[in-house]
């Protein structure tokens with residue numbers, strides 16, 4: 001087996017095609033040879049993952065992904081396994097034809113897929129239907145086969161990409177294979193890490209197919225996997241004034257919890273001081289629950305002004321509402337020119353009144369908020385999360401955290417980091433309020449907007465994973481506060 005890469009670099013499908021062409025044109029490695037290497041490494045992975053497997057069925061599509069499948073079938077049969085191939089179509093292109101001929105020469109058993117036939121039984125299914133060439137939702141016949149494979153309960157190894165998943169964007173335009181394991185070839189495609197990918201890909205292995213590093217020369221990765229980060233240890237003579245003063249603005253009628261979570265997260269992530277500007281009715285609850293928060297009743301811009309002057313960073317949005325009170329505070333906060341984090345209604349207000357940020361700013365939209373900010377639809381954002389995040393960063397002059405499975409952090413200069421931590425337990429109320437407070441605290445301690453957003457997203461997601469050891473269902477946002485403190489001090493497990 002060829003050495004797997006451990007690089008954090010992620011590439012577009014177009015870039016992987018370029019690498020592939022370079023291997024063929026500059027190194028003289030034939031496409032058929034690459035296909036053979038892909039098949040061999042995938043078979044090794046299959047045998048390692050399922051050492052008891054004796055019978056496999058390989059589902060082969062019309063393109064080179066199918067070609068990988070035919071060669072894997074030949075190698076597996078040669079190794080003494082029971083192998084059947086189920087073919088999606090008669091017409092094959094290019095090297096896939098050669099691969100099928102290899103399989104046919106070995107007198108392997110093949111069936112054409114039709115919807116009335118039952119699928120052959122096996123220990124493991126190999127998905128070689130579509131790879132990076134998928135450019136639309138699978139055709140009805142392919143879609144039906146994908147649904148049947150998913151419903152079979154038999155574990156699936158996907159070759160290169162779970163069929164039906166767009167390897168460039170992480171979006172599934174229609175049916176898509178749910179794999180236990182995916183072996184992806186040549187380089188890590190960015191779409192394997194975000195959107196719908198995490199629920200489709202399963203365990204992921206990247207294999208460079210033995211291609212030398214020089215092939216990557218001059219090619220800049222399109223995105224990067226987020227690495228774990230934390231602040232350096234505090235100086236022994238640190239003063240609370242050295243660690244910034246976060247002012248959290250929000251908590252309209254009935255939403256005191258949102259601003260409290262935001263403020264507490266800022267405290268737990270090391271902000272020196274945290275003030276809260278909120279409705280007067282929230283003061284008692286905030287003071288009694290968390291006396292370290294300095295809660296102030298604010299009726300309008302005048303009272304906010306003096307708090308703004310003392311603050312070094314603003315967290316604007318949790319429970320802010322979009323009424324006259326929220327709007328007036330929002331406008332005053334933005335006019336102050338202070339570094340800020342904007343979330344929730346802070347973003348909804350921004351969608352109505354666009355503003356370009358001159359001071360460091362981090363916006364943390366979920367896909368619905370991102371759609372409003374871009375004046376488009378949520379499915380449109382999810383169709384290409386990379387493009388949406390980049391466009392938001394460019395348009396607003398801010399660092400963007402596009403939340404959701406595989407959160408993206410986008411810088412106005414085009415850089416994107418992808419966070420692969422986090423879990424479905426975190427799809428619950430208050431998690432976004434925490435994230436706003438975490439990022440604000442990091443900004444207040446001197447991080448750039450880009451570093452605060454990346455470190456904040458990583459801490460938040462890993463804290464979620466740590467807290468979810470007690471079970472994902474029923475996970476509360478406040479369960480993350482203790483892990484946030486531990487991880488922020490570099491005490492968590494990497």
Ligand SMILES: NC(=O)C1=CN([C@@H]2O[C@H](COP(=O)(O)OP(=O)(O)OC[C@H]3O[C@@H](n4cnc5c(N)ncnc54)[C@H](O)[C@@H]3O)[C@@H](O)[C@H]2O)[C@@H](O)CC1
Nearest residue numbers: 034035063064065130131132133134135136137138139160
């Ligand atoms: N030389 C290379 O480029 C290598 C490619 N490899 C494999 O080749 C794959 C890419 O191969 P291809 O570009 O041939 O494409 P794919 O094999 O990914 O499949 C696309 C094929 O299906 C058709 N198709 C696309 N969308 C469809 C849809 N929605 N419904 C029905 N049919 C659809 C296309 O016309 C094409 O024939 C990679 O994912 C990888 O598995 C590997 O063999 C390694 C080397």
Ligand SMILES: [K+]
Nearest residue numbers: 127130161163
């Ligand atoms: K596939």
